[in-house]
Amino acid sequence: MTTATPAVSPPAALQAVAVSAGYRRRRRHPAVTVLRDVHLAARPGELITLIGPNGAGKSTLLRTLVGAQPPLAGHVLLDGRDLGGLSPRDRARRLAVVLTEPVDVGQMSVASVVALGRLPYRSWIGRDTGHDRAAVDRALVDAGVDWLRDRPLHDLSDGERQRVMVARALAQEPAVLVLDEPTAFLDVARRIELAAMLTRLTATTGAAIVLSTHDLGFALRRSDQVWLVGGDGAVTAGAPEDLAHSDAIARTFAGENMTFDDAAATIVVADETVPGATVRVVGEGRTRQWAEHAVRRAGWTPTEAGGGRVLRVEPGTPCRWRVDGPDAHGVGFDTLVSHLRGQAVPLPEDARTG
Numbered sequence: 001m002t003t004a005t006p007a008v009s010p011p012a013a014l015q016a017v018a019v020s021a022g023y024r025r026r027r028r029h030p031a032v033t034v035l036r037d038v039h040l041a042a043r044p045g046e047l048i049t050l051i052g053p054n055g056a057g058k059s060t061l062l063r064t065l066v067g068a069q070p071p072l073a074g075h076v077l078l079d080g081r082d083l084g085g086l087s088p089r090d091r092a093r094r095l096a097v098v099l100t101e102p103v104d105v106g107q108m109s110v111a112s113v114v115a116l117g118r119l120p121y122r123s124w125i126g127r128d129t130g131h132d133r134a135a136v137d138r139a140l141v142d143a144g145v146d147w148l149r150d151r152p153l154h155d156l157s158d159g160e161r162q163r164v165m166v167a168r169a170l171a172q173e174p175a176v177l178v179l180d181e182p183t184a185f186l187d188v189a190r191r192i193e194l195a196a197m198l199t200r201l202t203a204t205t206g207a208a209i210v211l212s213t214h215d216l217g218f219a220l221r222r223s224d225q226v227w228l229v230g231g232d233g234a235v236t237a238g239a240p241e242d243l244a245h246s247d248a249i250a251r252t253f254a255g256e257n258m259t260f261d262d263a264a265a266t267i268v269v270a271d272e273t274v275p276g277a278t279v280r281v282v283g284e285g286r287t288r289q290w291a292e293h294a295v296r297r298a299g300w301t302p303t304e305a306g307g308g309r310v311l312r313v314e315p316g317t318p319c320r321w322r323v324d325g326p327d328a329h330g331v332g333f334d335t336l337v338s339h340l341r342g343q344a345v346p347l348p349e350d351a352r353t354g
């Protein structure tokens, strides 16, 4: 038997040590402790996603990790130093934050907004140096917005603006980049692009990137670590596969009538199935996959077992299908679903194909 040798981990760039997070007592309001005894470590080059149901405490944790609110107990360490003891300037040289709220920068150009990321390095009368200009140029390229550099920020789409705010954060040359729900408001393609960009950045900049998201698929496919905020005050950290395999994610998210679909790496609504309505699907590749999808939508269960009904599907758009005994056939998954639901007699093929 071979045993894996544990890799030596680099020191954490950002660390939570026995942190309790929440809201301090205000007049006549009791203190609210949202998270207790949280231990986390973000290492250089890691992409970490923070996931959890609404109200579980993701924003509370993010705000505590970036020093926007002090921990109720414990310590947040940035490069091993207590965050609370760092000056705002020292903090901004190591830690950059991208929030979802739109920023009002008037008519400023993209390049000028990104150059704001250099402020922690300048004296108040200081001019920008060659290094400042190089850092801004690199950030524009790394975030994929160099081509937008002369455009006013307020002219851009949400997705473009989001990338510019990432570029501004990168211009800070941070060891840790924290993003609050960067995929909110982005369409599927822009979300995938942003995910790819952030993954690339962990390699090119060596920064630890921590982001909160409601996009479970993104978290499970892209993260080196997931920080799962469970809603019970605990935060569980682990590789996405470990958290999925141990059912921690299913326990946290799956509600009534929902299950965690391992293959799709997401929560799905469990189909209401008709007891005993099973069918063996015979076909190839995508045609078979979508036929099984249609079968489930109709309330039937695809099965590998022989001896029962058999659904044969042939590739083509729309696809031809045939169900053995009692014999029925048709073209297109709509007629298949109608047939299986027993709500309509499938149309003869000739009538549909003309």
Ligand SMILES: Nc1ncnc2c1ncn2[C@@H]1O[C@H](COP(=O)(O)OP(=O)(O)OP(=O)(O)O)[C@@H](O)[C@H]1O
Binding pocket: 023, 032, 034, 052, 053, 054, 055, 056, 057, 058, 059, 060, 061
């Ligand atoms: N300023 C506050 N004072 C007291 N309690 C608060 C305050 N802000 C948030 N909370 C409470 O803390 C808990 C966690 O809220 P938080 O916003 O961190 O959750 P979240 O996981 O980010 O939620 P969502 O996914 O909906 O954004 C909630 O019960 C919320 O009501």
